[in-house]
Amino acid sequence: MISYSNSIVTAAVLLAVASRGSCQCQNSTRTVAISATIPFGASQKVDPSFPGFAFEQASFYNYSFDAQGNPNVFSQNLVNAVLNRTGGTPLLRVGGTSGDSGNFSSSQQTPTNFPADQFGPQFKGGVTLGPSYFDAFKNWPGAKFEFMVPFKNTSHSHTLKWAATGVDAIGIDNLYTLEIGNEPTFYPWFSKTNNTAGIETYAKRYLSLQDQLKQQIPALDDKRIFQALDTAANAATKLKAKPAFEMGLNAVATSIRQVGFHYYQGHPGPRTFAELQGWIRHSVTVENMTNFTPNIRYLRNNHPAIGFAFTETGYNVGGGGGGLGNNLASALWAVDFQLYGMTANVSRVNWQQILRGSLHMWRAVEADGLPPAVTPNYYSQPFVADFIGRSGQTQVAPIDVDDDADGTLVAYGAYESGKLVRVAVLNVDLWTPQNCTTRPHVGFTLEGLPNTTTQVQVHHLTAPDGALAEDGLTYAGLQWTYENNGVEKQVGKDSNVLNVNGGVVKFPVRSSSAVMIVL
Numbered sequence: 001m002i003s004y005s006n007s008i009v010t011a012a013v014l015l016a017v018a019s020r021g022s023c024q025c026q027n028s029t030r031t032v033a034i035s036a037t038i039p040f041g042a043s044q045k046v047d048p049s050f051p052g053f054a055f056e057q058a059s060f061y062n063y064s065f066d067a068q069g070n071p072n073v074f075s076q077n078l079v080n081a082v083l084n085r086t087g088g089t090p091l092l093r094v095g096g097t098s099g100d101s102g103n104f105s106s107s108q109q110t111p112t113n114f115p116a117d118q119f120g121p122q123f124k125g126g127v128t129l130g131p132s133y134f135d136a137f138k139n140w141p142g143a144k145f146e147f148m149v150p151f152k153n154t155s156h157s158h159t160l161k162w163a164a165t166g167v168d169a170i171g172i173d174n175l176y177t178l179e180i181g182n183e184p185t186f187y188p189w190f191s192k193t194n195n196t197a198g199i200e201t202y203a204k205r206y207l208s209l210q211d212q213l214k215q216q217i218p219a220l221d222d223k224r225i226f227q228a229l230d231t232a233a234n235a236a237t238k239l240k241a242k243p244a245f246e247m248g249l250n251a252v253a254t255s256i257r258q259v260g261f262h263y264y265q266g267h268p269g270p271r272t273f274a275e276l277q278g279w280i281r282h283s284v285t286v287e288n289m290t291n292f293t294p295n296i297r298y299l300r301n302n303h304p305a306i307g308f309a310f311t312e313t314g315y316n317v318g319g320g321g322g323g324l325g326n327n328l329a330s331a332l333w334a335v336d337f338q339l340y341g342m343t344a345n346v347s348r349v350n351w352q353q354i355l356r357g358s359l360h361m362w363r364a365v366e367a368d369g370l371p372p373a374v375t376p377n378y379y380s381q382p383f384v385a386d387f388i389g390r391s392g393q394t395q396v397a398p399i400d401v402d403d404d405a406d407g408t409l410v411a412y413g414a415y416e417s418g419k420l421v422r423v424a425v426l427n428v429d430l431w432t433p434q435n436c437t438t439r440p441h442v443g444f445t446l447e448g449l450p451n452t453t454t455q456v457q458v459h460h461l462t463a464p465d466g467a468l469a470e471d472g473l474t475y476a477g478l479q480w481t482y483e484n485n486g487v488e489k490q491v492g493k494d495s496n497v498l499n500v501n502g503g504v505v506k507f508p509v510r511s512s513s514a515v516m517i518v519l
């Protein structure tokens, strides 16, 4: 989580590109050549655990327990509905700024002094957790955790108790990573000095706290189990992997399993339809990713066993600013962001959940007078999971659709054992029924499928009301609701079978929708 103030700059940048591409009423066509065998430069194998989740400190308790204090089966089902599509282990990151500024009290009866259904994340002074908070780790069968412990303070007695209580509740075998600290560039001891000195101090303190943690919890010793950096989204160029490892982390590199960066598409959120179009444009995501890719390259070349993850991720940060979001458009952005991330060799993405926020994928219990609900952003995840599939062998490559100017048409191929198995095509041109009465489409002609393929299946991620829809979203005709306890339900039939002739298949991709072709 971050709260900084650059919304004026953001708005100006977004408006500059907003006039292009948005809301064409005309249909058009496009012929795209695809390779039936894996092209050069395709991604690494995508981890079946790629689609992960993250929970802000206090919110985690409410995502884990329902209002009766029983395990929150609604949350469990929603997590399972994603990960059982890939066969991956659910990886759940728990932490954030409020916890990093937090305290632990062994005598506090309540799980947290700032329950998330009444308060947002507490930045000043942070939250205090009592031992019962850690029961929240016991309700996620089959999951593993990326567990943050506070690092901001210069004295660590509370951190050691927090860590020991947490690891005990989680169980060492279910601990994916122990994350030391969150968004360090915001710490006074980092920010009140120059960047080089800040990174040096970071590395020195990281080593020292890691050492104390290993002494406190001997099971951590000799394991590749720690997480490092967790750099804030707006600080990607300030705390990078290369200098952090070279200035100290190299000494403990074999203990580090994952390097985390945080990613929010922007702050605080788009306020107008035109800004929304700019916000979700593929070209914006591509440009943003250039801040992160040097870290991926550095790790691959120097520490190939260490993964690169976006451990706290969302469409917006800072409360949403009363803007537009958590609708079909932001769900489509989340699909594009993840598929593009796969092509850039991102290991995984943990999607942030804050009970009273505007960016979450579901509201696990009642809050702000609103009932528990699946929110539109969730709909990206089953689509992404199906694109990854269950083989554990999937590699992803971008498909050139020659749309660089607008950044509204995007396509990706998924390959298993070198052979094309799925194609995703997105049309993020925003459409609402107020714009033109019939929803426009781009008629795609996809050439180059294997000659042996005679039929493909096609699934859609869409909503009748278009880009701003907050209800009525479906993926493959499926819906997820609180009423059905987060278990998928077939409500429509818009999946169909298409004939392929000589490696060519034709299909429309309507504005504000995504299509998946399954070979």
Ligand SMILES: *[C@@H]1O[C@H](CO)[C@@H](O)[C@H](O)[C@H]1NC(C)=O
Pocket: 025, 026, 027, 438, 439, 440, 441
């Ligand atoms: C676009 O195609 C749809 C479906 O074929 C059709 O109903 C609609 O009239 C077309 N729109 C325009 C502006 O031609």
Ligand SMILES: *[C@@H]1O[C@H](CO)[C@@H](O)[C@H](O)[C@H]1NC(C)=O
Pocket: 041, 042, 043, 044, 045, 343, 344, 345
């Ligand atoms: C991703 O990793 C693969 C090797 O696993 C490599 O061939 C490819 O070039 C990498 N892609 C990028 C964008 O670095």
Ligand SMILES: *[C@@H]1O[C@H](CO)[C@@H](O)[C@H](O)[C@H]1NC(C)=O
Pocket: 061, 062, 065, 066, 067, 068, 111, 112, 114, 115, 116, 117, 365, 366
């Ligand atoms: C949310 O969690 C707090 C504990 O932090 C608990 O007291 C409260 O009852 C929970 N709210 C709901 C609606 O379950």
Ligand SMILES: *[C@@H]1O[C@H](CO)[C@@H](O)[C@H](O)[C@H]1NC(C)=O
Pocket: 076, 077, 078, 080, 081, 084, 085, 486, 487, 488
């Ligand atoms: C995946 O989990 C959901 C929700 O629990 C369940 O409805 C579905 O049957 C499961 N699918 C598989 C393949 O296990």
Ligand SMILES: *[C@@H]1O[C@H](CO)[C@@H](O)[C@H](O)[C@H]1NC(C)=O
Pocket: 103, 104, 105, 106, 107, 158
């Ligand atoms: C942290 O909690 C302990 C009780 O465990 C308390 O004595 C101490 O004052 C707290 N520190 C802060 C800074 O809140």
Ligand SMILES: *[C@@H]1O[C@H](CO)[C@@H](O)[C@H](O)[C@H]1NC(C)=O
Pocket: 101, 102, 103, 104, 153, 154, 155, 157, 158
């Ligand atoms: C932070 O460190 C100071 C000493 O530097 C200590 O007095 C304070 O209690 C610590 N805060 C917490 C939450 O432990």
Ligand SMILES: *[C@@H]1O[C@H](CO)[C@@H](O)[C@H](O)[C@H]1NC(C)=O
Pocket: 193, 194, 196, 197
């Ligand atoms: C950064 O700060 C450190 C320690 O205060 C100092 O030694 C160093 O010269 C500074 N570097 C720059 C480039 O200002």
Ligand SMILES: *[C@@H]1O[C@H](CO)[C@@H](O)[C@H](O)[C@H]1NC(C)=O
Pocket: 010, 013, 014, 233, 234, 263, 264, 265, 266, 267, 284, 288, 289, 291
């Ligand atoms: C993405 O780009 C937008 C627009 O330039 C910018 O406001 C935002 O901070 C960027 N986000 C990241 C994570 O780089």
Ligand SMILES: *[C@@H]1O[C@H](CO)[C@@H](O)[C@H](O)[C@H]1NC(C)=O
Pocket: 022, 023, 273, 432, 433, 434, 435
């Ligand atoms: C499209 O519709 C939205 C609201 O539904 C409106 O804000 C926007 O200005 C419209 N755009 C055009 C180009 O008509």
Ligand SMILES: *[C@@H]1O[C@H](CO)[C@@H](O)[C@H](O)[C@H]1NC(C)=O
Pocket: 036, 448, 449, 450, 451, 502, 503
């Ligand atoms: C499909 O068959 C045509 C004609 O026989 C051939 O030119 C083409 O290379 C084949 N394509 C694939 C992907 O096998």
